[in-house]
Amino acid sequence: xxxxxxxxEEIYESSEVLANDSEISFLGTIDEEGYPHIKALMKxxxxxxxxxxxxxGTSSEKTKQxxxxxxxxxxxxxxxxxxxxxxxxxxIPKRDSESRNLIWSEGDEQYxxxxxxxxxxxxxxxxxxxxxxxxxxxxxxxxxxxxxxQ
Amino acid sequence: xxxxxxxxEEIYESSEVLANDSEISFLGTIDEEGYPHIKALMKxxxxxxxxxxxxxGTSSEKTKQxxxxxxxxxxxxxxxxxxxxxxxxxxIPKRDSESRNLIWSEGDEQYxxxxxxxxxxxxxxxxxxxxxxxxxxxxxxxxxxxxxxQ
Numbered sequence: 001x002x003x004x005x006x007x008x009e010e011i012y013e014s015s016e017v018l019a020n021d022s023e024i025s026f027l028g029t030i031d032e033e034g035y036p037h038i039k040a041l042m043k044x045x046x047x048x049x050x051x052x053x054x055x056x057g058t059s060s061e062k063t064k065q066x067x068x069x070x071x072x073x074x075x076x077x078x079x080x081x082x083x084x085x086x087x088x089x090x091x092i093p094k095r096d097s098e099s100r101n102l103i104w105s106e107g108d109e110q111y112x113x114x115x116x117x118x119x120x121x122x123x124x125x126x127x128x129x130x131x132x133x134x135x136x137x138x139x140x141x142x143x144x145x146x147x148x149x150q
Numbered sequence: 151x152x153x154x155x156x157x158x159e160e161i162y163e164s165s166e167v168l169a170n171d172s173e174i175s176f177l178g179t180i181d182e183e184g185y186p187h188i189k190a191l192m193k194x195x196x197x198x199x200x201x202x203x204x205x206x207g208t209s210s211e212k213t214k215q216x217x218x219x220x221x222x223x224x225x226x227x228x229x230x231x232x233x234x235x236x237x238x239x240x241x242i243p244k245r246d247s248e249s250r251n252l253i254w255s256e257g258d259e260q261y262x263x264x265x266x267x268x269x270x271x272x273x274x275x276x277x278x279x280x281x282x283x284x285x286x287x288x289x290x291x292x293x294x295x296x297x298x299x300q
Binding site (some may be wrong): 014024026028029030031033034035036038039040069071072073076078084086088132136 | 167174178180181183184185186187188189190198219221222223225234236238255265284
C-alpha cells in the first residue's frame, strides 16, 4: 500500500482519540475454567489510555472473576475507520465512595435504584500497560504511558 | 420489569438470530502471559450456534495463540436491541483445502493475493459448547447444541 505508515506518536494519538470517542468498551476477562469472556459495557470515563472506568449491571459474576484474575483487556473499535484498539492490563472492582462518585451519572438510578450507594453498584477500574492499535493491516504494540508527554 | 421472561427455546432462537445476522464477531483468545485478547473479525459462516468460521489478516500471531490455547469465546452484539451473545468453546486454526474453500469468497484476493491457496490464509474454526444470552438484564447460560431440535 502506498499510504504512509503512522509514526509512534500518531499511533498513540489515534488510539487516544478512539478511546476518548468510544461510548462502548468491550471488556475481556478470564473465568475460573480459563476461558476468555467478552462483554460490551458502557465506558464511564477514561484518563487517556492509562485508566478506564466502567460500571455494569452484571457485576456480581464479573467481580468474582476479576477478584480471581485481574488480567483483562479493554477493546475499542471504530468500524467506519476500520480501526481497533486493544489495551492490556489489570481491572480492579471498587466499591469505595470516591470511585462510585467519580463515574456516577444521572440516569444510573434505573439500574441502581438506591443510587450511588446501592450495594450492587460496582466500579471496574482498568489500568493499561500495553496498547495495540489495529489500522491499515498493521497492529503496532506500545507501552502505556508512552514517553511522548514528558 | 413487567416484560415476560424468555423461555429456554426463545433464548436459543434469539441467540441463533443474533449469530446469523451478525457480520462481525469478536474473538476472545488468551496470550502466552495469560491475558485475554479481543479482536473484531468478519464472521465468514456459521452453523447455528454450534460452529463459527472466521478468517483474518492477522493470522500469524493469533494462530500461535490458538495453538497454545484453544479456549476461546465468540461474542456478538446488537446495540439496537441491547442484546449480546457470548459463546464459549474451542477454536482450531485450519489450513486444509476443504476449510479454505468452505469460507473463501470473492474479494478475499485483496487480503490474500495468491487466492484460496495463499499460505497466509488461515481459517479459524470455532466450536461452541456453552452459550450465554444477554438481554433485558438477564444472562441465561445454556448448553450447545440444545436438545430442542431432537
